[in-house]
Amino acid sequence: MHFDVLIADSEIIQNIQLKEKTINELSNINMHFTANEKEILSKKLELNLLIIDINIQNSIKIAKEC
Numbered sequence: 001m002h003f004d005v006l007i008a009d010s011e012i013i014q015n016i017q018l019k020e021k022t023i024n025e026l027s028n029i030n031m032h033f034t035a036n037e038k039e040i041l042s043k044k045l046e047l048n049l050l051i052i053d054i055n056i057q058n059s060i061k062i063a064k065e066c
Contacts (some may be wrong), residue, residue: 001039002027002028002029002045003029003030003048003049004029004043004046004048004049004052005029005031005032005047005048005049005050005051006029006031006032006033006040006043006047006049006051006064007031007032007033007035007051008033008034008035008040008050008051008052008053008056008059009035009051009052009053010035010053010055010056011052011053012033013033013034013035013045015028017019019031034045035045035053035056037056037057037062039054039057040062040066041062041065042066044065044066047066050062050063056065
């Protein structure tokens, strides 16, 4: 089974080692990383899981819409 995951957390996005490890070890998961509201919302229909930091601007609105 294949999953699409979007992580919107600036600490994780900036942690290159964590991003690379996640992408390399989870081959059946398509990982997306962004803190941009428009980009998050443009991917909402293809996501199985959204992980969003509460400090992202409009995070509650984004989570409700997704």
